[in-house]
Amino acid sequence: MSELRSIPIILLGLGGVGRALVEQILSRRAYHARRYGIRLDIVAVCDSTGAAVAPQGLSDADLQQALAHKAAGGQLADLPFGYYQSQVQHVVDLEATAQTIVVDVTASPATYDALRVAQERGASIVLANKLPLTGPIEQARPLLRYPRLRYETTVGAAVPVITTTKRLAAGGERIDRIQGVLSGTLGYLMTAVEQGVAFSKAVLQAKKMGYTEPDPREDLSGRDVARKALILARTLGWDLEMSDIPVASLFPEEWASWSVEEFLSELSALDDDFYAWRDTARARHEALRYIADIREGQVKVGLEFVPLDSPLGRLRGSDNLVAFYTEYYAEHPLVLQGRGAGVHATAAGVLSDILELALFPLVL
Numbered sequence: 001m002s003e004l005r006s007i008p009i010i011l012l013g014l015g016g017v018g019r020a021l022v023e024q025i026l027s028r029r030a031y032h033a034r035r036y037g038i039r040l041d042i043v044a045v046c047d048s049t050g051a052a053v054a055p056q057g058l059s060d061a062d063l064q065q066a067l068a069h070k071a072a073g074g075q076l077a078d079l080p081f082g083y084y085q086s087q088v089q090h091v092v093d094l095e096a097t098a099q100t101i102v103v104d105v106t107a108s109p110a111t112y113d114a115l116r117v118a119q120e121r122g123a124s125i126v127l128a129n130k131l132p133l134t135g136p137i138e139q140a141r142p143l144l145r146y147p148r149l150r151y152e153t154t155v156g157a158a159v160p161v162i163t164t165t166k167r168l169a170a171g172g173e174r175i176d177r178i179q180g181v182l183s184g185t186l187g188y189l190m191t192a193v194e195q196g197v198a199f200s201k202a203v204l205q206a207k208k209m210g211y212t213e214p215d216p217r218e219d220l221s222g223r224d225v226a227r228k229a230l231i232l233a234r235t236l237g238w239d240l241e242m243s244d245i246p247v248a249s250l251f252p253e254e255w256a257s258w259s260v261e262e263f264l265s266e267l268s269a270l271d272d273d274f275y276a277w278r279d280t281a282r283a284r285h286e287a288l289r290y291i292a293d294i295r296e297g298q299v300k301v302g303l304e305f306v307p308l309d310s311p312l313g314r315l316r317g318s319d320n321l322v323a324f325y326t327e328y329y330a331e332h333p334l335v336l337q338g339r340g341a342g343v344h345a346t347a348a349g350v351l352s353d354i355l356e357l358a359l360f361p362l363v364l
């Protein structure tokens, strides 16, 4: 067999998604070799306090050790081949070339400078991290315009929402509206409320099952949905800021400063509102959904009543769903639906982005 082409990868973040990605890279080595003649070589991996670097690629044994160590709550710096550092741009500065793919699977705004260094080098960039694309437009624009950037999993995990948006927009087709349920957690809650469960109970149940962030206000504030909606709008070329997006939180503003325990103990005060909205929805033959609505240059995020027989109205449970209304999908929208979270599905989406950049260096 002819020699494999090495694709150097710098991995920023080794949490749930990062570890699932490394596992997928390791378990698919034979497939990538046979099908594409390539080998994905992880030349550096960073967590929040340290890194492990090997310019020829970390061995599979070292990667396995790093996975086990991080899964057990350890720090990369404590491994025999790791060291302390908290500035990922130093690692990127040291290791990135035009052949490298820098993969950001952190949830940190601190990777931005590293990504810009990568861009200056002509390296490719893959993001699952939304934050580099949701800061001020002046910062996000250079990344968004960079042809060697992929960020499919920032919206809807591996459901190809970004690719579809780009393809629809590429030829100039008019996009009238994108309407989406972009939070599995909020989707789950709306279905529970529809089935008669008290809102507070549904939140506690979702928290127990690990569907919410440790602080459920992260989900209930709508901020994460707003970030995804902003990325979609910016993908359409709209120069919006986060502050341009009205975001309707599902709890009163004053509750934001409380402890998680206080917040959870007060939640039942919201139950009657949700019962009333559910009754209104029923009487109108509509459904209550937490929606990102993107149209006519504007974005809004919040609770809405939608027709029961619409794609969003028919949605149940924790799937994400995005409906594209365009010139050629006017009355019956183009609809994407599937799980919008989960470390394995997200890692698979990140891996697809990596392969696209590795295999089709000149594609848009």
Ligand SMILES: NC(=O)c1ccc[n+]([C@@H]2O[C@H](COP(=O)([O-])OP(=O)(O)OC[C@H]3O[C@@H](n4cnc5c(N)ncnc54)[C@H](OP(=O)(O)O)[C@@H]3O)[C@@H](O)[C@H]2O)c1
Pocket: 012, 013, 014, 015, 016, 017, 018, 046, 047, 048, 049, 086, 088, 105, 106, 107, 108, 110, 111, 128, 129, 130, 153, 154, 157, 340, 341, 342, 343, 346
């Ligand atoms: N989980 C999902 O289902 C899903 C779906 C779609 C998109 N995403 C996105 O994917 C990203 C990763 O999610 P996750 O669930 O894997 O998060 P996570 O488990 O919290 O992992 C985050 C990782 O980033 C590292 N990190 C944090 N700040 C850093 C910094 N300044 N420099 C280098 N590394 C840093 C953390 O280091 P330590 O290990 O030292 O803490 C950790 O290894 C997030 O942006 C998330 O929004 C996740």
